[in-house]
Amino acid sequence: MEALDRLASLIERYAIVDGTHETAIPRLMLVRSSRPTEPAHAIAEPALCLVAQGRKVAMLGDGIYRYDRARYLLVSADLPLIGHVTEASAERPYLCVRLGLDRTLLSSLVVEMAAGARPAPTGTPPGLMLTPVAAELADAVARLVALLDRPSDIPILAPLIEREVLYRLLTGDQHEQARHIAMSDGRLAQVNRAIDWIRRNFAEGFRIETVAAEAGMSASSLHEHFRAVTAMSPLQYQKRIRLQEARRLILAEGRDAAQAGFTVGYDSPSQFSREYARLFGAPPLRDVARIRSDPDGMLVA
Known part of the structure; x- marks a missing residue:
């Protein structure tokens, strides 16, 4: 082309x-x-x-x-x-x-195209x-x-x-x-509100009912639609955010593993190390050493 x-x-x-x-x-x-x-x-x-x-x-x-x-x-x-x-x-x-x-520009275009447009999309x-x-x-x-x-x-x-x-x-x-x-009142918008709440409060424990209320959904509905969008549950999403932030703290701010784990909400260093290794393929010190030895090999965008 x-x-x-x-x-x-x-x-x-x-x-x-x-x-x-x-x-x-x-x-x-x-x-x-x-x-x-x-x-x-x-x-x-x-x-x-x-x-x-x-x-x-x-x-x-x-x-x-x-x-x-x-x-x-x-x-x-x-x-x-x-x-x-x-x-x-x-x-x-x-x-x-x-x-x-x-999203604002996308929404304004949808409004301008409303005359003769397709019906509003449904589902998640x-x-x-x-x-x-x-x-x-x-x-x-x-x-x-x-x-x-x-x-x-x-x-x-x-x-x-x-x-x-x-x-x-x-x-x-x-x-x-x-x-x-572009929609502000559909299922995707509700899931995005839940995602935003989790990202702002990822270091704190939460009850699923709290996140569901933030999204304007029932707990069961949130689980269903959250998984449809993200391919994971809200708690799995929170864990992924915690671990990625911990990795950033170790790499960019020089925190040790215990400090990083505590900062993102882990009470147990051993649990943090296990879950970190499960996600990134190696415990924190070995993972960070690998990245620092080849920083150009990790393209994040």
């Missing part, structure tokens, strides 16, 4: 070293990796991830999502994912655009979806990134092209998923 070739060229121009790069365009990030990476844990926020070159795998619960030039990834909630680049080389690096989804969508890349979407994303060549145009034209990108999502194969993200 010509638009994806153009997009790959643009990403290479502005992401000249491996890593995740913020841009002058709000919510737009460029990702590059010149080699396959180790599985990395991260919290993915609602976003469109469009690959221009290479291939990546995202894992959520038991689900495996492979995306490349043919399929983009749409994230509809704050999800603790495991992701790694599976196809990349120095000659043909992995190149990807990540556009964070502005999964938090991750793969969709074939349409030429119109790829072209709009490429034109958005091309604005980096003309910084003075960004304040005026970037919002217009971003609206076009979101319009393509709302009218494409994944239109129901995109409309769920």
Whole structure:
């Protein structure tokens, strides 16, 4: 697809070293990796991830999502994912655009499109979806990134092209998923309120009834719909958030394992070490030493 070739060229121009790069365009990030990476844990926020070159795998619960030039990834909630680049080389690096989804802008577009629009979506969508890349979407994303060549145009034209990108999502194969993200009163919105509460209070114990009340759901309904979106229960989600935050504290702030475990809510150092090793494949000290020996091998976006 010509638009994806153009997009790959643009990403290479502005992401000249491996890593995740913020841009002058709000919510737009460029990702590059010149080699396959180790599985990395991260919290993915609602976003469109469009690959221009290479291939990546995202894992959520038991689900495996492979995306490349043919399929983009749409994230509809704050999800603790495991992701790694599976196809990349120095000659043909992995190149990807990540556009964070502005729910307010998405909602305003849904309202503008209301006349003659499809009925409101029902049910609870999964938090991750793969969709074939349409030429119109790829072209709009490429034109958005091309604005980096003309910084003075960004304040005026970037919002217009971003609206076009979101319009393509709302009218494409994944239109129901995109409309769920825009809704403020659907099941996805309720689950997102529960997710937000857990993320703000992850270090504290909670009763499922408390989170259900925050979401405006019954406890049984929360369990059902929370699992549909995140592929895990609220308590499993809390545990994943705790362990990922503990890893960050050890890596970025130099906390020892016991301090990090206590900070994120663990009373028992041995339990913390066991659960940490179960998730990351090694106890804290060995895991952190491995990451520090090869920091470029862990691409988190």
